[in-house]
Amino acid sequence: MLFDVNTAIGHWPFRKLADNDASSLRKLLESHKITMAAVANLNGIFYKNTQDANLELAEELAPHRDFFAGIATLNPAYAAWERDLEHCVRTLGFKGLRLLPQYHNYPIFSAEAINIATAAAQFDIPIFIPQMIVDKRQKHWMDVETFVDVSELGKLCRKVPQAKFILTEYRISAKLIDESGKPLYPNLYIEISRLRSAYMQDLAKLAKSLGSDHLLFGSGAPFKEISPAILKMQCADLSEREKAQINGLNAQSLFNL
């Protein structure tokens, strides 16, 4: 099993993307032997009323329920997110929630974020936080330049310990382990696509320190090429059992599949 937790459909206004509809993306992922994927709608980054993006996503995914797990994009600083979240989970069958504080203009550690994280925990769905969407060094002049600050996210993790957070596009830069080697945020999971592996073995080291049950395979498609993430898993000094966890078992468990 290879479960990709970091994919998207929809329009990215700053660069032309290929394979950004559900059918094409599925073909692309399957050509890399990916068997399931969590997917969100990029349009939800830009619509003020993000629920329209979630409805679009549900329509796109209807023929692909056996392959994709839908991820809702919501803005807790906007109106009616509570009703939208319930609709996404109970009616549309979405399996996760994505927050984009850098695009939706609220602090990641804020009353808004605490409220929606608490609600997501009540629905037992994980919360995706992309540290970035694209590398800021190539940012379009209309794009944001800020990354999610992991230490601020950590405050949210601690404030809502019953919620499960998935940090995607994470680049080693922030402290995740305390002085005694224990994870600082036990409810924080890390997607692997930006971790070094063959050289320096950051991926394997992180799996050892956080626990291999806290890492998740992700590619970043259709923004990014997929083989680099697959190579990272192949090059990691981990047991077959640990790799199986990261490649899919952990995602299955988080999504209650």
Added chain:
Amino acid sequence: MNKLKKYDVIDAHNHLSMDAAMKLNRADAESRLQAADRLGIDKLCVSIPLTAPCPSPDEFIRANDAVVEGMRMNRRFLGFCFVNPGYQTEALREVERCIVKKKMDGIKLYHQYLICDPIMKPLMTLAAELGVPVLMHAGKCTDAETLKSQPLLSNAMHFLKAAEMFPETTLIQGHIGGGGDWEWNLRVLEKRPPNVYIDTSGSVIDRGIVNKTIEALGIDHVLFATDGIFEEGAGKVIDAGLRESEYRKLLRGNFQHILAMRKV
């Protein structure tokens, strides 16, 4: 995993590092070789560029000595000599030492000066006389942080100008995936200056980046590289889905062609 191994791949842009005693960090060198083994990379072009605004001759000579130590440690390391062109006399002397006596294969420049700065002329002339390439850290970064920290970062427009200023010198623009606006760089290089190559390295693995680079410059002017970012470097060329003949050029042939230009 070793889809690349059969090509005897040359990584045109990689590095070594120094330890606290300013000698070769052998553990790091070993780690890079192990990573190269896992990904099917045969040889690695290595340098130790210094990123300070104005590294002194003593500092760049020490860095180059560590590269020489690496070349002695393992013949898979092909040395590139780093200098600060601002110290003109010392830089020329150091290039002579590294290329002629120590058998390094190229010159590495960082962001101390733009590649089209007139101060480069003696160095570029010497590189042409020796028949070795000049690889330079480059990018079209658009974020405030990089613009502030690397004000003299060369981009494709600077390379285009340098290609005219130094037509006899082989120039390699570093890491198309080094973080900047790679599409902008490629649109500029569509003019295909005959003495400019580009390497594929860098952490940016936007889909299609390798294919578009080849489309812009032509397959003969693109060099495979990782810049020490191994899976990204290997994975994006695997996903490019090139023809066998194109892989042979990209992964080894084009760099061998550059090596064959050597005159000393």
